[in-house]
Amino acid sequence: MLYREAGQFRTSYAEDQQIFPIRQDRIAITAFLLVAFIAVPLVANEYWLKAILIPFLIFSLAALGLNILTGYAGQLSLGTAGFMAVGAFAAYNFELRLEWMPILLSWILGGLAAALVGILFGLPSLRIKGFYLAVATLAAQFFIVWALTKFPWFSNYSSSGVITAGKIEILGYVFDSPIEKYLLVLTIVVLMALAAKNMVRSETGRAWMAVRDMDVAAEVVGIRMMHTKLLAFAVSSFYCGVAGALYAYAYIGTVEPEGFNLDLSFRILFMIIIGGVGSILGSFLGAAFIILFPIFLNAYADPFAHALGIDLPPGMTSNLELMIFGALIIFFLAVEPHGLARLWQIAKEKLRLWPFPH
């Protein structure tokens, strides 16, 4: 009975339309935010913040972006990392070339630049679908990385396109410790996740899902195909672009275009497949899984093999990682296409009855 809805009557549509209509969900979210904003900074050490929590948040944001496009609007993209790269390099250039530019604004502009590029590469989606479109987004992936490498202007004439992000200073306050960066990223990610949740539960999101589920019927009810699809590309790329800017500024500092390669795009795709296609929560769960799993594997694969009396050759764990990710993707697609988010929901439904199943 831990998760009981009974007795919570919603007496108006306003109550029913709340972001989290079930009280336990509201409590859980509040608790979670309290932990994230207060408890984590108190207890987490530098390694956790720098190597796990900050990238986790940034990749969650990118996964959220991809999920808007693929999970909600049904347009498969293999160019996520390319859009992140646009965000990172655009933010860098705004910072570099316009002295007065506040850092937050340059991140937003980075996102907007990515949105523009997203719209450009989303244009083919008006005529093609499915894996044809996937191939088109591959073009974005390769073209963007090539352009950023080949035109030295983007990286201020540094060698092989490497850029080094400046410091983060907002209203005279410098965010340089991991805790400060973590809190800043957390705030941005929470706000953007909230905005995404709001979009997907209102007209915008319904139009995306309608186009995803049955495009002909969507047009017939009056949904404008071009506007809806391109908006999905724009919003999605905006999220990815901001994630890219944060990746450069708040996470690794020095980035090169090659860092945003096809492999990264695939990893973000895997995050949403494992976490849950068409689920905001799933983007976070998937990002957590894809970030934590290799760390776990690196820490335990060798000792475990040793215990069995086997010596793993160097590089073996990364091969194992590829194999396990691949197998998991197939497993989730076959067994639970809605990913970890759906498993969580099932658990919730069980808890609703627990401990007295009817």
Added chain:
Amino acid sequence: MQFFLEVLIGGLLSGVMYSLVALGFVLIFKASGVFNFAQGALVFLAALTTVGLMERGAPGWITGLIAVILLALAFFAVKPRKGAVAARPDWRKAAVLGGIAVASLFIIGKPLPFWVAVAVTLVFMVGVGVATERIVLRPLVNQPPITLFMATIGLTFFLEGLAQAMWGANVRGLDIGIPDEPIPWLMERYDIQVSSFDLAGAGIAAVLVAALALFFNKTRIGRALRAVADDHQAALAVGIPLKQIWAIVWAAAGFVALVAGLLWGARNGVQFALTFVALKALPVLILGGFESIAGAIVGGLIIGASEKLAEVYIGPMVGGGIESWFAYVVALLFLLVRPEGLFGEKHIDRV
């Protein structure tokens, strides 16, 4: 002019090799409607396996594992099952599986000569193809095409991991005995440099394509395959064993991957980058359509030629390296004009 011809011919010849990879995609797409992203990983796996076998023979632990699995399968093929009325012990299957299992133990750790390595790789690739059909695609049957596509991306990661787990990640050379020199008489007569390797590779690819076309059109299995491609339900209704057909197709795709892997591996070295070469087959398919063998060939030629010409004539203006994306942009522009591909038919969604 000579220079232009040289570039054009070089482009066309490498285009044939793209066609070869594209062919693997078309085979599977025609028979099962799956867009197999993992075709590139198959190419990589095939090339690496051949080289690895030539270098140091089969790796102990994985071969042992495979042998155990095969023996288990052989056992289950003949074990009488309770309840299953129709399932008679299949001694032939058991003998084949058991035979392969035992034979595989003999090649552990022994470097093999080229042709033996190729033969062993072929058996292995057919096994991988059949296993993929069984383990990956069958549980996903009736899912939307895009789900199947994503599953094959997962398969790509798995196979790439497997290939490197078995053989390591170093770049290796592969010599298949065809020299890579300009053909003398073309040099003398027309002053055009065309690599003998490219020509031979294109020749091999052409033979393979012709063989596959014959297979599709003349054999019973090939015709059944085409029936399956046209209409799955109808094919089932007239008693075509779908599952067997799919297994055959995946095996054939494994074979095509092997040939492509050997040619590309010999050309560029056997390395991870091979998987990217295979990605080039995607724009080829967009041009030619996913269902047409002729389309794969023509698309390959167009992509190969335009890519080389662009690299030579447009490349210098923008700093080079445009080969990485040019093919995609050509395909994209083409899609905007003719979404159904070169050979595809226009069709309007029914409601």
Added chain:
Amino acid sequence: MTAQRQTGEPVLVVKDVSLSFGGVRALSNVSFDVREHEIRAIIGPNGAGKSSMLNVINGVYHPQVGTVTYRGVSRHRVNPHDAAAQGIARTFQNIALFKGMTVLDNIMTGRNLKTRTSFVEQAIWIGRARREELEQRRKVEEVIDFLEIQHVRKTPVGRLPYGLQKRVELARALAAEPSLLLLDEPMAGMNIEEKQDMCRFILDVNEQFGTTIVLIEHDMGVVMDLSDRVVVLDYGKMLADGTPDEVRANQAVIDAYLGVKH
């Protein structure tokens, strides 16, 4: 027993429409009109081109020849969005609901043209966007009450039985407050009771909201009961056009359609 209904001027005029797919002629030279407030039936054997006709009216298919005029706006190529914006809504022969969404969300999509707020306002969800969403919800609840589907509001549509899905599709069309409703075999595959319900809903929509209705239906009893006038198609050609009684007495119709099918 034709319905006694006050019908007005023609609002929809289909003129000389011809449509073919490759070699298949789905429609040739079809012309008819639909009057304000009328219930107009299109009948004909399988493959006669009935669905294609509806698809032409709201722009899903584009005819090679001919025009469709709705409330004074004449078009050769209709675009589905413009048709919807002019107040044309429809249901489909093979249910075309949005499978991944709940009943409520499916019906809410019907109101997308009434949305005024931008996606940015919706993302922030304060003030106007929130008020608008609640307003839409209120309107949708009226439709839900009207069609008596309150109990399945939050159910994913895919889990509903066929008959209910058809009703949800009608709800989605009604949510748009259409002036012209196109129904493609709304009662196909239903049992007697469900059919009666659906007939009642169609009549109620016509009477209470004054909606003009074009209806494809195979059940002749239903057609005779509901419709004011009937168009008969056969192999894409107009066979007859008139009141149910006239059509029933038409020899060509009896030969081609009634004689064969019933």
